[in-house]
Amino acid sequence: WSYSIETSRENFIGRLRSLASPAAMSVQALSGTFGAVLDPIFAFRCGVEVAPEQTVSVCYSTVASQSREQLDNLM
Numbered sequence: 001w002s003y004s005i006e007t008s009r010e011n012f013i014g015r016l017r018s019l020a021s022p023a024a025m026s027v028q029a030l031s032g033t034f035g036a037v038l039d040p041i042f043a044f045r046c047g048v049e050v051a052p053e054q055t056v057s058v059c060y061s062t063v064a065s066q067s068r069e070q071l072d073n074l075m
Contacts, residue, residue: 006030006043 006012006024011031014023024030030045042062050056065071 002029003044003046004030004032005034005045006032007034007040008037009039009041010037012041012043 012022012024017023063074
């Protein structure tokens with residue numbers, strides 16, 4: 001499966017758009033930007049195929065740390 005991410009609220013909403021109709025909902029993949037941004041968000045998009053009569057559970061978690069080493073240990 002493939003996924004895309006976005007951490008910039010500006011990119012997610014888009015120029016002249018609003019939260020009621022963000023640009024991110026009109027594209028196949030999010031921009032993939034990550035790192036320090038002025039107005040951060042966390043958006044994650046992943047496609048899941050569900051067969052008729054099939055049930056699927058989706059779970060995610062987030063982790064934050066002060067270093068990459070600590071992050072690896074937490075994961």
